[in-house]
Amino acid sequence: MSASLKHALEKNKLTLIVSLPENRWDLAQAAMQAGVDAIKLHVNVDHRASGNHFGSVHDYKEVFRRIRGEFSGPLGIVPGGSFDQIKRDEMDQIIDLGFNFFSVYAHHQPSWMVELDSIEKTFAITNEYPFSQLGKVKHLGISALEASIIPGEEYGSPLTFKDILAYNALVQQVDVPVLVPSQRKIETFDVPLLYRAGVKAIMLGAIVVGHTEESIKAAISSFREAIDSL
Structure with a gap:
């Protein structure tokens, strides 16, 4: 039985997730060998940070099955890069393939996704979301929030204390774990x-x-190594 994201976030001081730049077995294997806690993959997305286009679930079924067969940790997916690209039949396939959680921007997420059984729900916000609109969301069936709050034109720049203040404020605003993606070029000393x-x-x-x-x-x-040293 593969571990849930919720269990990993509760158990670990700090959970280490990789968002792979391509849906490839060799990249997933490298991440596993290096000790990652969870893996996130993508479908139906033009991905800004990696510069890659991801096709449909059908295009990756075999690699998804292989990764799921070899990896016992939480396996997540971004099911689409817009509201129109997220399909019910593909979500059924994603669940059947053994994914533990999905992550999608709240403004791309159809309301029916929150009612899906057998998969954990996380959502992402951008820098355009006022923190005042956020609050308790656990009762809506949400497992975590992805703080994708760095403007696109600032991707790859160093982390600042202003960013830390924003993450700190967000943690205090919501009642679910906050995940920080490496939109900044996060370093181990961060x-x-x-x-x-x-x-x-x-x-x-x-x-x-x-x-x-x-x-x-x-x-x-x-x-x-940096996380294990905490």
């Missing part, structure tokens, strides 16, 4: 401060891990 701000997971994407087996393994290994 880990203790993110932890003290109350962040429950760091999600490393292409900006930090790169696009190769070697770069993914090196980045995850260094963050694994």
